[in-house]
Amino acid sequence: MTRPKIIAGNWKMNLDHIEGAALARAVRDRLSGPARPCEVVLIPPFTSLEAVAGAIEGSPLRIGAQDLWYEPSGAFTGEISASMLAALGCRYVLIGHSERRHVIGEDGTLLSRKLRAALAGGLFPIYCVGELLEDREAGNADGVVERQLREGLGGLEPGDAGRVVIAYEPVWAIGTGRNATPEDAGAMHQAIRRLLADLFGEPAAGAAVILYGGSVKPDNARDLLSREGIDGALVGGASLDPGSFAAIVSAL
Ligand code: PGA
Numbered sequence: 034m035t036r037p038k039i040i041a042g043n044w045k046m047n048l049d050h051i052e053g054a055a056l057a058r059a060v061r062d063r064l065s066g067p068a069r070p071c072e073v074v075l076i077p078p079f080t081s082l083e084a085v086a087g088a089i090e091g092s093p094l095r096i097g098a099q100d101l102w103y104e105p106s107g108a109f110t111g112e113i114s115a116s117m118l119a120a121l122g123c124r125y126v127l128i129g130h131s132e133r134r135h136v137i138g139e140d141g142t143l144l145s146r147k148l149r150a151a152l153a154g155g156l157f158p159i160y161c162v163g164e165l166l167e168d169r170e171a172g173n174a175d176g177v178v179e180r181q182l183r184e185g186l187g188g189l190e191p192g193d194a195g196r197v198v199i200a201y202e203p204v205w206a207i208g209t210g211r212n213a214t215p216e217d218a219g220a221m222h223q224a225i226r227r228l229l230a231d232l233f234g235e236p237a238a239g240a241a242v243i244l245y246g247g248s249v250k251p252d253n254a255r256d257l258l259s260r261e262g263i264d265g266a267l268v269g270g271a272s273l274d275p276g277s278f279a280a281i282v283s284a285l
Pocket of ligand 1: 268
């Protein structure tokens with residue numbers, strides 16, 4: 034089955050809106066030319082979304098946000114709703130990135146609400162899952178990822194589930210320079226797809242886009258991205274350098 038491919042750059046809490054627009058222009062320029070066989074998504078901080086959207090206007094690049102709140106509006110000081118993101122042109126939103134789970138403390142119930150709010154708001158959630166090093170060492174990586182998937186996606190209609198992009202990001206590989214071997218990543222992607230088949234049926238599982246994230250760099254991208262079942266990458270550190278990010282896109 035041919036699934037869409039996605040390379041997404043998560044800028045995390047880096048760059049102000051002027052620096053962000055400059056990076057977006059640099060990425061756009063490096064990726065101009067023949068159409069790419071994938072969607073390329075820039076995910077800057079909220080404060081840079083408008084400037085980045087302006088910088089990539091007219092190009093095939095897309096923007097996404099790093100988080101949202103699950104209510105549509107109201108007394109939620111500091112929060113941002115799905116409709117606000119959609120109005121800025123966001124197509125994607127990260128939900129449950131490991132830093133939100135493990136640094137900020139978001140739990141499965143909250144993430145499931147956020148995921149539903151993203152879907153209701155017409156966005157494509159990129160739902161991040163992944164085990165800690167201690168989970169992997171205890172042989173429980175599959176169990177942790179399965180729990181996170183059930184918490185986030187359980188109870189969705191297959192049609193809605195089909196709009197969720199999954200990003201498998203082993204926590205021990207994020208920002209550490211250590212990446213999962215292509216074999217381990219490929220095996221986890223297969224396990225995720227099997228669970229999606231159990232939850233939503235074979236057609237939805239076959240169509241699900243599942244990204245790998247965790248220290249994806251130009252020198253390991255090709256090995257990871259050529260694995261059956263790995264449909265693209267969620268890139269952190271290397272997405273802040275236009276040359277590295279473009280090289281990862283070209284590895285697909
Ligand atoms: P990294 O981050 O590429 O810097 O490891 C990935 C992520 O956090 O999405």
